[in-house]
Amino acid sequence: MKLIAKSSLTLFVAMMTGCFSDTPNERFLDYQERIANIQQSELIAAPVLELVELPAKRQLTKEIPRTTLGLVDSYQLRKCNLFGLIAERNSVLGKVQDQFRNFDYQLQLIDGLERCLTSNQIEPELKESLQTILDVKYQHLPDYFFNLIYTSDAMRLQLSGSDWIVKRDASSALQIREPLEAFNAVAKFIATSERGTLSRPPLLTDYQEILEKQNVIGRLAFSLEASERWLQTVTEQLNQYDNSIPCGKNRDMSRFNYLVNVFNNVFVKEVQPYLSYLDSEYQALSAQTLFVSALLQTRDDNGYDLEARHLAFKQANRAHVDYWKGLFKRCGRDLSSVVSR
Structure with missing residues (x-):
């Protein structure tokens, strides 16, 4: 568990417009760290990303x-x-x-x-x-x-897959x-x-x-699953320390405003485009890979289901956006355009 020091909040604000890493894993970690920095909270442990591989x-x-x-x-x-x-x-x-x-x-x-x-x-x-x-x-x-x-x-x-697409x-x-x-x-x-x-x-x-x-199918399967786990982790980070973001009349709304910047500059501009890219890659492949899961429907113990991974990915994305919608509502701000789910 990593404790985010209060003194680093100023540094966070100064670096708000900094560039993200091109590595999706580091991109998600950076997103979570920025949120924890504003919350002045502990950083929830990063998800364990498992290889996508077939049985022997x-x-x-x-x-x-x-x-x-x-x-x-x-x-x-x-x-x-x-x-x-x-x-x-x-x-x-x-x-x-x-x-x-x-x-x-x-x-x-x-x-x-x-x-x-x-x-x-x-x-x-x-x-x-x-x-x-x-x-x-x-x-x-x-x-x-x-x-x-x-x-x-x-x-x-x-x-099989062990790397991000x-x-x-x-x-x-x-x-x-x-x-x-x-x-x-x-x-x-x-x-x-x-x-x-x-x-x-x-x-x-x-x-x-x-x-x-x-290698396309395996990397896509890995990326969908890894993104799902990262979204769950960041959503847990937001929910667990939600009470550290005060809102309301005569309350200091600074932390909320900082989070709004994270939502706009990090999630909307950096994270969500990658999630949309994964979704578009899945849509491009799904019609061409039906034979993969269809053949394994009679082998329940060895299922390779790209569709199930995509569904879990979408559900994690939806839950994550729902947090942001709830936060904006709680703090009296209009979230006029929420990223498509």
Whole structure:
């Protein structure tokens, strides 16, 4: 607990127009310190900011049964151009494919099986076996997709976060828009009951590198959660020492006026723009990341819910603004324009 000395109040007023740090964490801390300085109160402990990370791979991995086809039957697949794909998959390198290449193989295999089933060069008995394999592949395609998202190194890096997302010239969400559109196309393909009527979705390996290098979703999740905790801390600071701000007739309103300056120059001009930026980044990503939480709805113990984090963030923002509205009302000042919630 840090005690704010009374003598520092004058210094605070002199520095009221000073610049904030560009680091969101320091920005929130500076905001809280300015408030505590005016309150001449102890500084409530800063929130503990936790990493956003997925459970271990072994906790998430879904087991999928293997499908096999006899060697003689496999050779028949040359007639419908599927033998080469299967042979490559069964090679030494093919057996150690990562999750991205394995998932793309499953899509290509499904496409090839559909093609072979319509070929008049494939014997009826073999078609029966191929149909059985195809049914199994369709049945477990959601599991392959689940494993890709939650156990591949690239997507685990994308969904994990330990750093603040910061405003740049262009939206961070735009950096991974194309990969997410590809993932949504796959999700749509999986969800429809008439897959044969849809064109095969895009292969995802092409987007592996950008998802690995451009961490957006995880940093946004971290920033939403961290901002929520900081807002709760600063709101607690305001509420706990609210009685240190006197208001009313024949009362010294200096501290209230200092807080008004903090509200206008710090919250409205510095903090709220960052909160609005986070909200806009979430809105840009939310429509493109529905597949992330949707796949985990059946795994309650391992939920990764960006929407829930955003809701908690909004509630903390609302509670914080409500304090300011109450303070202005108590002190007889008109808060004509409250920051949008």
